[in-house]
Amino acid sequence: MAEAHQAVAFQFTVTPDGIDLQLCHEALRQIYLSGLHSWKKRFIRFKNGVMTGVYPGSPGGFMVVVVSYMSYSKYQQLDPSLGMFAKLGQHIPISQYMSTDSQRIVGGVLVGTGLWVTIIMIMRNVLKCLLSWHGWMHARHGSVSWSARLWMILVKVFSGRKPMLYSFQNSLPRLPVPSVKDTCKRYLESVRPLMEDEQYERMKGLAKEFEKNLGPRLQWYLKLKSWWASNYVSDWWEEYIYLRGRGPIMVNSNYYAMDFLYVFPTNIQAARAGNAIHAIMLYRRKLDRGQVKPIYLLANKVPLCSAQWERMFNTTRIPGLETDILQHMNESKHIAVYHKGRYFKVWMFYDGRLLLPREIEQQMERILADQSEPLPGEERLAALTAGERTPWASARETYFSRGKNKQSLDAIEKAAFVVTLDDTEQCYDSNNPVKSLDRYAKSLLHGKCYDRWFDKSFNLIVFKNATMGLNAEHSWADAPIIGHLWEHVLSMDPVKLGYEDGHCRGEPHPNMPGPQRLQWDLPAECQEVIQSSLTVARSLADDVDCHIFPFSDFGKGLIKKCRTSPDAFIQIALQLAHYRDKGKFCLTYEASMTRLFREGRTETVRSCTMETCAFVRSMIRDETREERLMLLKQAAEKHQNMYRLAMTGQGIDRHLFCLYVVSKYLGEDSAFLKEVLSEPWRLSTSQTPVQQTELFDLVKHPEYVSSGGGFGPVANDGYGVSYIIVGENLINFHISSKHSSPETDSHRFGTNIRQAMLDILALFQLDNKAK
Template sequence: MAEAHQAVAFQFTVSPDGIDLQLSHEALRQVYLSGLHSWKKRFIRFKNGVMNGVYPGSAPGLLLVVGGYLGRAKYAQVDPSLGLLSKVGTYLPISRYVSVENQRVIGGMLVGTGLWAIIIFIMRSTLKNLLSWHNWMHAPHGTVSWKTRMWLVLVKIFSGVRTPQLYSFQAALPHLPLPSVKDTVCRYLESVRPLLDGEHFTRMEGLAEDFRLNLGPRLQWYLYLKWWWASNYVSDWWEEYIYLRSRGPIMVNSNYYAMDFIYSFPTSLQAARAGNAIHAIMLYRRKLDRAQIKPLMVQFTIPLCSAQYERMFNTSRIPGVETDTIQHMTDSRHIVVYHRGRYFKVGMFYDGRLLNPREIEQQMERILADESPPQDGEEQLAALTAGDRVPWACAREAYLRQGRNRQSLDAVEKAAFFVTLDDTEQRDPENPVQSLDRYGKSLLHGKGYDRWFDKSFNLIVFKNGTMGLNAEHSWADAPIISHLWEQVLSMDPVKLGYTDDGHCKGRSHPSMPGPVRLQWSIPEECQTMIRNSVAVAQALADDVDLHIIPFSSFGKGLIKKCRISPDAFIQIALQLAHYRDKGQFCLTYEASMTRLFREGRTETVRSCTTESCAFVRAFINNEPREQKLQLLRRAAEKHQQMYRLAMTGCGIDRHLFCLYVVSKYLGVESPFLQEVLSEPWRLSTSQTPFQQVELFDLVRHPEYVTTGGGFGPVADDGYGVAYVIVGENLINFHISSKHSSPETDSHRFGSNIKAALQDLLDLFQLDQKSSD
């Protein structure tokens, strides 16, 4: 084929006269353009490193300060080095080589540069101290104190006048604080008080007090050393022990998903939807490489840590017998596409530029038209990434790291990201809401062998043009992948668009090389291991009970009229719904971010509190409305207080986790820590943030409402609930549990959630107030 010929840089044959070497000029041109692209990227990264390294200073600031000192040296005839060069001259014969005037110039440059560096250091240190102040969170909703106003002004001043890049604030972010053992133990006991009866609580009090007085201070001393030395005392251990050392399947248990629009179907052509989506993702990667993405800012002023963005692309989780590792490449110029059991390597650049959407669609069409059968063992190969980690690590090392398997595996693991052209149809246009459950399950686990679950994320495009993501969790948390996905969805139908017949806009390329089919040679022993992983993945997938609810009766617009936090409102509704569902309270996990601190990830908000339980009991017992309202407001305020503590580094679960890790390193046993960390989270919740509201005009285009995303159940007999607040009038819930548990039913719990939300709203009698 012509494409294959152009893709070969060197062709040679051996004859009696020697080696006959022919050069393909087109291939050499592509090599040259590839190298040019690589050097441009290195230069951009070097420039960004310099700019981030001196932020909030800038090159114009350096010129201004140095120029001022040079002017003083030249026109005022003053030694700007304050005699430093004269002192040096007593030891070195400077005057032999440099005139007095030039000495003043050199002195001006040195002193000016030094002063500029000192100014940057002072600004950065001051900004770091300012960002360590979090009292702005504790002001009543809707009010801003004069202290907070002054603080915000100072933060803006010391953030500099230059527009920050994605990583500009990293060096100025404060370290995650280390709570005291006493505070953590007291807050823990407070959190379990509503869940334990008198005898069990007294026993736990004894264990906690013994830990606080004896082992706790010793563990804290070692943890303090780590806090002092590391940029974040939690994140590296959290990544290693919670994610990478887990030996169970990551499919369902760890990976999560993100969904398409609910009501909009931009095109029914699978290749076209893939073309626009892949192009939009690659544009985002280019902006990420150039640090042109704006850092997320709370109240447009307070920066959040951007460290997790670094491994979004070109990243794979690599299995190991004892622990996995994260492999991140600095660059990757291709993606890998899976379709009907075959793997294809697709280059994303040609002629020194990124492929346009129509050219990517052309490549996808070639893959869809390819009728070659899968090779032995190839179709279900990715099931290894869905099953237990130890068999996958053994199979990878024994069978996939030799010969052509190594090249093909490298292509997959070093790809920018993974794409599945799914051969099923999801999201029925006639019943978009009713078909969400099956669609969500497909994104979460698929067939168990048609997603490469170890990649940082998989783009899944279905036969009818619907799409979604499946993301691996160890490298980053959901808000990071959500940021990418919001950009992709906003670009797809509006900025990129489609032709009238559903194809991508632009022109295809007549001579562009086609996708390269990856070659595998998988022995029978490895195929046996693949079949075992398929069985594990299939059993896990079949057990998932997923129910998705677009709750449109009301949203945060009406909740705000109740003068209550929307998140607190939803969390209390979940407590009421769970009590109705199971007749008891349970330990509840709500994820909160700690990205106000350097390399921060998450902390736990223990949403089941004494106050929320008091409200639920009052509601169940049908107490007077005023009493229920009072208890509801008290529970909401308590929840907000807990959330603020978690966000500002004063949560308890990450501290207890790190103390437990230290105890294991020291080889000491703590009955208190063992019991704390073995408690099951039977209700695990997470709000998926809608971060870039400005990208979607839901008033003029309500069809561009997104569904959000979700995750699998955490406990065998519990629920996982993800929710996203979209606009003013919609809250999407993703509820997961296991069919194997007789105690859970996702549809039943969904009905209880809807009823609880309406019951809470009815307490405020908003209709009556508006009529009054």
């Protein structure tokens, strides 16, 4: 009962002398501080909304324009209101309420404000026109034309000063809709190396028929949407590719990010969690205050869209019978923590401030020391998020819509993010590098299938030996967004926050209220649904074959000496490795971003081209080194050109996808679109970019290299490959496939990738040139 008494702010007793109030001053103090924190946050959001809404204008610019206009009007003896008050005076007795001087001041401010807004709109639209030009992407590396230099100067002039994360959103151009003719032409070109002559001629006929008949009609609707919506692709992509999928999102959609490869800052699980959680909350605070810097290309000249950052925190994917929805809370002051089958709610603020790392460690220590048993069904509850979506939606409506189950589920779904204090040990083991990294990747990707809340925007996983990682849900944003957060966390943890004797710096709080254990009442029927979802999830997880290997023979530095794009080099090596692995080419997916445009997400680079296939065949046949180098150069140039087209809105697959969606809305069937969208991606690839290179000095501290992250295979008989180019001398590969496929073997493919990289580099004979 003592805890119940402490939970109320006041008590009162009715006596003959009146009402005796017994106030709890500490509770009232916490209420005051909490309210103060909320109002500060609202004010900051309002201020940031104003600042980004008028960007590239600023309050200082407003004062300059208004004062300059008032001074000019006074000097020229002009009416600063431009006759506005004279006209109003004919209908409204203004002179009764305002003197002549007041009218002059108010009129000058109003007209000056209008002039300021006009200048902002002109600058914004000029910048939008400038950012619509992508000629700079076609310049040779190291050489810049005069037109590109002039363009960069103009972009700098019209970009304003000190932009915040969302400052450029209104200045970014809309994603253009390619012509049906161009898309069909590029599609046929992309599938030519994968089809026999008869099959290709048939597909060519379907494409021409579509281009002539149904295509123009569908294109008209798509054009209309592109004029009306901010982005003609992104909302349909989110809904139909992610949220309407009824299969498990674990493995099939969610992806993971790993810890440092060689650095182990501490072996105390609670301490690592304390620093990591604090760093994540600091990032959220910077995000709320608009202090995260915009992401640029071309030496901080070309801004990228920042819309995907909006739902990083306080976001959960809510299951539905036919389609899921993304629930985003404006604010959340707590996190949810899972440990040994129990769920806890942990407040992140006390005394009106964010908890310090040592205080968060203290809360994690309390959870780790808790010896209570999981409630019936609680331990494997998260398996519902790992299985099929429809059973989870039905169970949520039936068993979690009222009472303590609803309250506890709300605590998880409305948390800033979820933390799992894992009871296993994972890390890179130099004595057993292959198995240790493979086991580590599988743990992050799916774990035990019930110890990650896969619906959450992301889960922080801290293992028993203090290694950590992330598991992220895919629908709300793409991997580079969560990668930006993870770079911040890894740079803060060992250096800026640091440890003392393995513990977080600072002292525990003597009066900190402990974590709140979540309560559940799960009937036997609900537990049966949980077990059914777990069976589906385990079958999927056991089938995943993961292989992670650090390729340290050479890296970006040596590839650049070959005067070849590192990404093109790796993509061509993947094609060579795949051909050696399976003896054939396949439709290949490489993710490219379209964030040069407002609300852009991704586009596909179909990296299996005629030029690449010609080079691969030359490596199989007995060709001369000179012939192979010539074909390699052609393949690399082709890949770079396709990458540019994808980034600048001239890709193939998103356009065809949207045409297909329109056809379904109109009730029209297209044999061409149906075949195109049913083709499997047997090789799905993605590069994890390092976006904040200034955070890591890999020259002085080469040990601070990240392992990157990965994802599950897209096709049952295919490979998923993620790679991260770290520094100048390391490339980490993450390979996934399915044990059930007789055609695939992740370790065999990894061996082929390594050999392909070495064989391509050998063509350049860099050792001979150095001599």
